[in-house]
Structures are given as C-alpha cells and as structure tokens.
Amino acid sequence: MNKKQYMGLAVISAMMLLSVTAWAANEGPLTISADTLSYDGNTGRAEASGNVVITQQDKTITGANGWYNTKTREASLDGGVSLIGSNMAMSAQSVHSINDNQFSATGDVHLQRDDRQIFGDSVEYNSDTEYGKVLGNARLIAEGTTLTGNQVEGWLKEIRAVAQGDVTFNNPNRNVSGSADRATYTQTPNQNDGVVLLTGSAHAVQNGNVLNAPELKLYLNDNSAETLGGRSTLVISPN
Structure with missing residues (x-):
C-alpha cells in the first residue's frame, strides 16, 4: 500500500469516528463491533457481519x-439475536428496531420483563410503554397465570393482557384453568387480585368443578366466579 492510499484510508476512518462521536454526543454513547464492519458517513449506515454487538444507552x-443507522436510529439484526436491557431481555431469530425503543422480533421470540414473559412467532414491543403484541403461538406468563391464544396483547408494566383466538389460561397455584374465544386478564403487580374475563364459549375448571357460560368472570383472590351473558352450567365434582 502506498502512502497516498494509506492516507485515504486514514481519512475515511477519521470521518467515521467523528460521525459516530457527534451522534453519540446527542443521543448517548454508541458502540458497534463485528468481525467485518463498514460505515457510510453520508447516510449514517453501518453494515456489520460476524459476531455483531451494538450497545446504545x-x-x-x-x-x-x-x-x-446512526442518523435515523434504526437497526436490523438476524441470526440468533439477543437483546439485553436494564429490566428486559429478548431473544429471536431476527429483530428490527426504531428509535432504540420500538422492536419488531420474529422467529421463536421470548421476551422477559422482570418476572413477566411473553413468547410467540412474532412480537412488537415498545420498551418505553412496555406494551407488547404477540402473533402466532402467543403466550404470556405473569404472576403465576399463563395466558395463550392466536394473539396476545400485553401491558407488562401494569399486568394487563388481552388474548384472542383459541384462548386458554392456567393458574396452578389456584388450581384453575379455562378456555374461551377471548380473555382479558388484569392484576395489580405484587398483589393477589387477579381477574380473568372469559368471553365466547367460556369454560373453566377449578378444583374439579366445571363451569360453562357465554361469559365467565373469575376472581383469583378468593376462587370465586361470576357468570354473564346468558344460560350457564355448573358441574360440581363430589369430594
């Protein structure tokens, strides 16, 4: 390599460093490392391959x-993606992010926020609002209750979830389970006040007793149930 070529590479490297440093001054420290890394200072886009690690905030x-992209704060990674934050973690086959807080993940997605977890084929999650939407083999686990469906929406900060399509729920601690077309689950964090509302062909089993109704409202704190929407059936299992 002649001196002119060397100086050209040095200028490119310096421009890359200045661009990232300037952006970091406005948005916080940014580090990108990989086996192979290229950067376009005009567009702000860094291309990386092989053991990619991106750290931001x-x-x-x-x-x-x-x-x-350091200018648009947009990123996309694939191949056994792992994301670790201050109070959350996520794994998936691929992840696309916008503004460092809005994530679209696909492929065996697992997201955990404290002791609350969601699983599914694809997940949309905002780390600021802590709202997540799961599509395909959706499952949410919170405070001992597991909720599944074709789609599950979850507000993890407040423990609120809505499941739709072939819904099931289960709470082994309360020995209760059920199914319906749709379910809404709410609970105050760290409080024993969970409520599950089953809608559409609602079915619940608790301690061997079976309850069927158009709608069922189950109170997990005292193991009570309320039927709604029409004719209901209770089958009591003898002790």
Missing part, C-alpha cells in the same frame, strides 16, 4: 449480521 443487542 442501556441496551446491548447481538446477532450474526445486521446494520445500524
């Missing part, structure tokens, strides 16, 4: 390949 995301 309180989050670190890793994957096999991906890119990050």
Whole structure:
C-alpha cells in the first residue's frame, strides 16, 4: 500500500469516528463491533457481519449480521439475536428496531420483563410503554397465570393482557384453568387480585368443578366466579 492510499484510508476512518462521536454526543454513547464492519458517513449506515454487538444507552443487542443507522436510529439484526436491557431481555431469530425503543422480533421470540414473559412467532414491543403484541403461538406468563391464544396483547408494566383466538389460561397455584374465544386478564403487580374475563364459549375448571357460560368472570383472590351473558352450567365434582 502506498502512502497516498494509506492516507485515504486514514481519512475515511477519521470521518467515521467523528460521525459516530457527534451522534453519540446527542443521543448517548454508541458502540458497534463485528468481525467485518463498514460505515457510510453520508447516510449514517453501518453494515456489520460476524459476531455483531451494538450497545446504545442501556441496551446491548447481538446477532450474526445486521446494520445500524446512526442518523435515523434504526437497526436490523438476524441470526440468533439477543437483546439485553436494564429490566428486559429478548431473544429471536431476527429483530428490527426504531428509535432504540420500538422492536419488531420474529422467529421463536421470548421476551422477559422482570418476572413477566411473553413468547410467540412474532412480537412488537415498545420498551418505553412496555406494551407488547404477540402473533402466532402467543403466550404470556405473569404472576403465576399463563395466558395463550392466536394473539396476545400485553401491558407488562401494569399486568394487563388481552388474548384472542383459541384462548386458554392456567393458574396452578389456584388450581384453575379455562378456555374461551377471548380473555382479558388484569392484576395489580405484587398483589393477589387477579381477574380473568372469559368471553365466547367460556369454560373453566377449578378444583374439579366445571363451569360453562357465554361469559365467565373469575376472581383469583378468593376462587370465586361470576357468570354473564346468558344460560350457564355448573358441574360440581363430589369430594
């Protein structure tokens, strides 16, 4: 390599460093590392492949390949992606993010916020609002209750969830389970006041007793149930 070529590479490297540093001064420290890394200072896009690690603010995301745009704060990674934040973690086959807080994940997604977890084929999650939407084999676990469906929406900060399509729920601690077309689950964090509203062909089993109704409202704190919407059937299992 002649001196002119060397100086050209040095200028490119310096421009890359200045661009990232300037952006970091406004948005917080940013680090991108990979086996192979290229950067376009005009567009702000960094292309990375091989053991990619991106750290921004309180989050670190890793994957096999991906890119990050320092100007638009948009990123995309694939290949065994892992995301670790201050109070959340996520794994998936691929993750796309916008503004470092809005995440779209696909492929065996698992998201955990404290002791609350969601699983599914695809997940949309905002780390600021802590709202998540799960599509395909959706499952939410919170405060001992598991809720499944074709789709589950969850507000993890306040423990509120809505499930639709082939819904099931289960709470082993209360020895209660059920199914319906739709379910709404609410609970105050760290309080024993969970309520499950089953809508559409609602079915529940508790301690061997079976209850069927158009709608069922189950109170987990005292193991009571309320039927709604029409004719109901209770089958009591003898002791």
